[in-house]
Amino acid sequence: MIYKRLAVSPISGAMGAEIGGVDLANLDDETFAEVKQAFRDHLVIMFRDQNMTPEQLLAFGRRFGDLDIAPFVKGMDDYPAIIEVVKTARDEVNFGGAWHSDFSFKREPPLGSILYAREVPAVGGDTMFSNLHLAYETLSSGMKDMLDGLTAIHSPRRSYSAKAIASRSRAAMTIEADETSESTWEHPFIRVHADTGRRCLFINDIYTIGVKGWSEAESRPLLKFLGAHAVKPEFTCRLRWRKDSVAFWDNRCVLHNALNDYSGHRRHMQRVTVVGEVPLGVSDMAVA
Numbered sequence: 001m002i003y004k005r006l007a008v009s010p011i012s013g014a015m016g017a018e019i020g021g022v023d024l025a026n027l028d029d030e031t032f033a034e035v036k037q038a039f040r041d042h043l044v045i046m047f048r049d050q051n052m053t054p055e056q057l058l059a060f061g062r063r064f065g066d067l068d069i070a071p072f073v074k075g076m077d078d079y080p081a082i083i084e085v086v087k088t089a090r091d092e093v094n095f096g097g098a099w100h101s102d103f104s105f106k107r108e109p110p111l112g113s114i115l116y117a118r119e120v121p122a123v124g125g126d127t128m129f130s131n132l133h134l135a136y137e138t139l140s141s142g143m144k145d146m147l148d149g150l151t152a153i154h155s156p157r158r159s160y161s162a163k164a165i166a167s168r169s170r171a172a173m174t175i176e177a178d179e180t181s182e183s184t185w186e187h188p189f190i191r192v193h194a195d196t197g198r199r200c201l202f203i204n205d206i207y208t209i210g211v212k213g214w215s216e217a218e219s220r221p222l223l224k225f226l227g228a229h230a231v232k233p234e235f236t237c238r239l240r241w242r243k244d245s246v247a248f249w250d251n252r253c254v255l256h257n258a259l260n261d262y263s264g265h266r267r268h269m270q271r272v273t274v275v276g277e278v279p280l281g282v283s284d285m286a287v288a
């Protein structure tokens with residue numbers, strides 16, 4: 001892809017690009033069209049040295065769709081669609097510190113998430129990403145055929161049950177269980193991307209808890225294998241944050257993992273999620 005307005009530098013062979021030449025607070029339509037194309041081409045895009053008010057951050061998100069109100073995690077008082085992802089110098093546990101896609105337990109998991117770095121440690125606190133298209137494409141044809149017919153069960157319970165929340169105190173974030181903490185939702189294992197038609201594996205270690213119609217003893221080894229396969233180093237990229245960096249990832253086909261290697265230091269990010277759609281599987285496409 002030739003970009004006229006953006007300087008696009010890929011981060012790894014698998015995914016991710018750093019984008020120069022953009023002021024996200026003042027984005028004209030032509031530049032935004034290229035940002036959208038870069039998002040489609042690279043799945044996670046990062047911008048440096050951005051200076052955005054909460055209103056401008058929300059306005060950038062709204063260019064991709066309606067904004068989600070995060071379940072369980074309280075947003076900013078004046079801007080409920082922004083959650084503040086904070087780990088203080090005293091906290092031991094970070095938010096998002098395992099491979100996952102955001103809120104995959106929802107009927108319509110987010111299209112994507114935007115993260116704006118307000119305060120970062122001098123070193124550490126990077127975020128890893130993995131490309132689930134590559135994870136799908138590198139499976140054997142036998143495994144792909146089996147997964148095409150399977151449905152995964154997703155649930156918030158491992159992170160957002162009252163017990164799970166109590167076991168991971170994060171002083172600066174308000175996270176509360178509710179009546180949906182133990183709910184489950186079903187999604188296809190193999191998702192067809194709504195914009196590109198490309199297939200990807202759609203499971204993650206935190207929220208995918210089982211295989212529909214399989215016992216726990218049967219589900220566990222399959223999910224363990226797929227969870228490890230999905231994040232092979234050759235499918236990943238790693239974003240190193242600086243203050244005022246902004247990243248936007250495609251939550252439909254990407255996993256991420258916030259690294260917790262900066263104990264004794266503070267990290268503060270603002271996150272906005274864009275509403276997504278019901279994930280469609282291969283058989284849904286055949287019917288459509």
Ligand code: SIN
Nearest residue numbers: 085095096127258269
């Ligand atoms: C998350 O959205 O899961 C947190 C990512 C991060 O803080 O790097």
